[in-house]
Amino acid sequence: MKIKDKVLVVEDEQSISNFISAILGANGYDTLVAETGAEALSMISSHCPDLIILDLGLPDMDGLGVLREVRSWSNLPVIVVSARTHEHDKVAALDAGADDYIEKPFGTSELLARIRTAIRHTRTPLENGSIAQSGKFSVGALTIDYDKHHVLMNGTDVHLTLNEFKIVALLGKYAGKVLTYDSIIREIWGPKAKADNQILRVNMANIRRKIEQNPAAPEYIFTEIGVGYRMRDEAE
Amino acid sequence: MPRGKQIPRAVRDAALTAAVLAAAVGLCALLDRLSEGENHVGLLFVLAVACVSRWTEGYFWGVFSSFFGVVCVNYVFTYPYWEFNFTMTGYPLTFVTLLAVALMVSAMTTQIKRQERLRLESAREAMRADLLRAMSHDIRTPLTSIVGNTAAVLENRDTLSPEQQRALLTDVNEDAQWLIRMVENILSITRIRGGEERLATEYEAAEEIVGEAARKFSKRFPHVRVAVEVPDEVLLVPMDATLIGQVLMNLLENAATHGGASEIRLSVERSGSDAAFLVSDNGRGIPRERLATLFDGGGGAGGGSDGKKNMGIGLSVSRTIVKAHGGAMTAENRPQGGAVFRFTLPMKEEPERDED
Numbered sequence: 001m002k003i004k005d006k007v008l009v010v011e012d013e014q015s016i017s018n019f020i021s022a023i024l025g026a027n028g029y030d031t032l033v034a035e036t037g038a039e040a041l042s043m044i045s046s047h048c049p050d051l052i053i054l055d056l057g058l059p060d061m062d063g064l065g066v067l068r069e070v071r072s073w074s075n076l077p078v079i080v081v082s083a084r085t086h087e088h089d090k091v092a093a094l095d096a097g098a099d100d101y102i103e104k105p106f107g108t109s110e111l112l113a114r115i116r117t118a119i120r121h122t123r124t125p126l127e128n129g130s131i132a133q134s135g136k137f138s139v140g141a142l143t144i145d146y147d148k149h150h151v152l153m154n155g156t157d158v159h160l161t162l163n164e165f166k167i168v169a170l171l172g173k174y175a176g177k178v179l180t181y182d183s184i185i186r187e188i189w190g191p192k193a194k195a196d197n198q199i200l201r202v203n204m205a206n207i208r209r210k211i212e213q214n215p216a217a218p219e220y221i222f223t224e225i226g227v228g229y230r231m232r233d234e235a236e
Numbered sequence: 237m238p239r240g241k242q243i244p245r246a247v248r249d250a251a252l253t254a255a256v257l258a259a260a261v262g263l264c265a266l267l268d269r270l271s272e273g274e275n276h277v278g279l280l281f282v283l284a285v286a287c288v289s290r291w292t293e294g295y296f297w298g299v300f301s302s303f304f305g306v307v308c309v310n311y312v313f314t315y316p317y318w319e320f321n322f323t324m325t326g327y328p329l330t331f332v333t334l335l336a337v338a339l340m341v342s343a344m345t346t347q348i349k350r351q352e353r354l355r356l357e358s359a360r361e362a363m364r365a366d367l368l369r370a371m372s373h374d375i376r377t378p379l380t381s382i383v384g385n386t387a388a389v390l391e392n393r394d395t396l397s398p399e400q401q402r403a404l405l406t407d408v409n410e411d412a413q414w415l416i417r418m419v420e421n422i423l424s425i426t427r428i429r430g431g432e433e434r435l436a437t438e439y440e441a442a443e444e445i446v447g448e449a450a451r452k453f454s455k456r457f458p459h460v461r462v463a464v465e466v467p468d469e470v471l472l473v474p475m476d477a478t479l480i481g482q483v484l485m486n487l488l489e490n491a492a493t494h495g496g497a498s499e500i501r502l503s504v505e506r507s508g509s510d511a512a513f514l515v516s517d518n519g520r521g522i523p524r525e526r527l528a529t530l531f532d533g534g535g536g537a538g539g540g541s542d543g544k545k546n547m548g549i550g551l552s553v554s555r556t557i558v559k560a561h562g563g564a565m566t567a568e569n570r571p572q573g574g575a576v577f578r579f580t581l582p583m584k585e586e587p588e589r590d591e592d
Contacts, residue, residue, distance in 0.1 A: 087478060105416050198472060201441040205470040208443075216447040216464040216504075223444040225477045 005119060006030045008049035010040040010066065011081070012059050020053065023108050029115070037061035041069055044076075051119055053111075054098075055081045056089050064089075064096055071097040077118035081106075087226030091180050094227070099177065101227075117176050117233060137172040139232050142211060142220050144172040151211065158210040163188055164203055168211075168231075171221060176233030178224050204229065249292040256291075257304055260284035264308070278330055281305035285334050289341035293349075298338035306331045363556075367425065371549060375418065378411035385411075417489070421553040424482045428560045435476050435560055442471040442504045442511050449484035450502055453492075460492045465503040473511045473581050479557045480581070486550040487515040487577045495519025495575055510563065511583055516576035521569040530567055531555040554579075 007024055011017040012035045021031040032047055034040035037058045044052065052070070056063035067078055080093040080101040090101045099118045102111060137144040143152040150157050151168050160168060166188050171179060181197055189199075204223075208215035222230045260280050267276050285305055289298030309330050385404040389396065396404075428435060443466040450462045484502070491497040497517030505512050522530060531551050551567075558565045558579045565579035 198439045201439065201444070201472060202470055205441050205443065209468075214464060214466075216443040216466040217450060218447060222451070223448045225445065225448050225481050 004028060004030045005050040006032065006047065007115065008032045008034060008040065008043055008047065008052045010034045010037070010052060010058065010063070011055045012036065012057075013055075016055075020111070023111065024115075027112055035059075037063070037066045040066055044070060044074075049076065051115060052076065052078045053081060053115075054078055056086075056093065064092060067093060067096050067098055075122065077122050079114055079118055090224075090227050091182070094178060094180050095183065101178070121176060137175065139172075139175065139234050140219065144169055153211055160207065160210060164207050164210075167200075167203055168207060168221075171229055171231035175231040178228050178230045180228040184228065245293055249297050252291055253288050253297045253301060256284050256288050257301060260305075261308060261312075264312075277309050278333075281309055281334060282337055285338050286341050289338045290345050292342075294346065295339065295342045298342040299335065302331075302334035302338040305334045364425075367422070367549070367552070371418065371422065374549065375415065378415055382408050382411050418549065420482065421486070421550055424479055424553055424557060427476065427479060428557065435479075437474040437476055437561070439472045439474050440477045440480075442466065442473050442513070445475070445477055445480055446484065446502055446504050446513070449481050449488065452481075453485060453488040457489075457492050460497065461499045462488070463499070463501045465501065467505055469506065471504060471506060471511045471583065473583050475561055475581055476557075480561070483554040483557050483579065484513065484515070486554045490550060490577075491515060491517035491519055491575065495521065497574060506583075507580060509583055510580040512578060512580045514576060514578050516570060516574060518574040521573060521575045522567060527567070527569075531565065 005028075007029045009017050009020050009024075009031060011020065011033070014035075017033045017035075021033060024031045032043055032049060034043050037060050040052070040054070040058075043049075054063050054066060058066070063080065067080070070076070070078060077099045078097070080090070080098040081104055082089045082093065082101055083104050093101055099121065100114050102114050135146055137146070141154045143155075144150075145152065146169060149165055149169075151160050151165060152158065167184060170184060170187055181200055185193055185196070185200055204221070205215065208218055208221065211220055212218045220232050222232065224230055260283070263280055264277050267280075282305075285298060285301045288301040289295075292298065306327075310327060385408045389401050389404050393401075446464055446466060450464045454460075454462055488500060488502070491500050495517050497519030500515060500517045503514045505514070531554075555565045558581070561581050563579055563581040565577070567575060567577045570576050
């Protein structure tokens, strides 16, 4: 018998946690529900869930507080639920170590896809350290050769500049995950770089002109408006 | 783009007061050397006090300047020099004059500012009231349908066939989706409640915003073909990306739901110092009688025929957003059929006013 993945839903609105539980149950997950941050923290340590779906607006404590507390001792995947218009919440949650976020209101298939991706990512851990990763990353016609510092489309070098390569390499390393603008800038231009989004936008526009057929209908690097960029995952 | 640092009011006012008073003192000293009389001293300080009272906030700096003026007039620039002489004949008059000028001008300034604020607030209030009226009318229909459909399913589980139940629930789902989009539009309005100076704009690549809107739209309307075109040049446009994304979404959805379009072309191009966004479709086009009042909010006279065509709100919200960015929005029918919506956004940010 296959062991079911256990998902903890931290959500104070019962009508929402009810339907999430129903969907997850119907799709082969075990579901636990916590209504407060304190309850969530105690359930995390006692039930060891495989994934947490965390609403940022909780009655007793800030959802980010729960996230930071969890991140202080565990890497278990956390998907944050946030309202569409609150980009700052999403950015803060990603920077605090959330694996992904989903916008309210969300559809069933979207929720399930996010859960699958997040769980798969923790099962295939990434190496830590700098961008200097070895080996190759491929998705679709795109290949990132980390040893030779090349990005190939259909086997042909697309001639990225050094910074362009670094950006693509970074996104490829975390494929499927949203990297916030600030975290990319920090990684490429150093921690002291002034957060200048314009340079990043221009670099990204140039990258897209080299690897995408139509830079406004990207197939490899997606924009998450107001938040950051995300490289397509193999499974997409 | 983060706004330039606002200099605290008090510091600004203090600096301004110091500058005006210094200028007055300087002028007095200059005129003192050139002419014999002392009449100009009092007059210059009256002028200085009036200026300070007009340009600073509240009463403090005006009153402060009048005291300073009295000291200067009495102590420095009139006989006996560098000595206080409170028995001088004109002294009480000078003092009373300066103080009166300070108080009157300050009072007037404060009043003008208050009236200005009230006027702005009432204009904003009127806009909000209009929107609310239009919205509550439009919201009632889908809510009624949701309540009715769910009640029908709950109360007739055994008599309704699974297909019938499914149809009713599909309606509920669609109505709820529609309500969500409506709420998103309302939320967008609250983001620009303060007018232009409150917009949190950042330089964004127009192609990213357009591309992302097309991607989201295609997820919701997979049967509508969207062609996206952007220039080779990277257009960096200062904007609140979420709001402009909302505008594009509204236009795309309108084309699909109201225009019945099967193909939409979404493009960006440079137009002088503006970036122009175009959404053109091959649908039915805009009814001639609605063209004039398209952006005014509400459904228009016959607009509510099928109960939930809130083209008005999406469009009026969109135009409000574009206007708040300093741009303009127009709509027309294409000669070959279908509608085209065009809006522009300035690519240079308005210069800040606080460089004084």
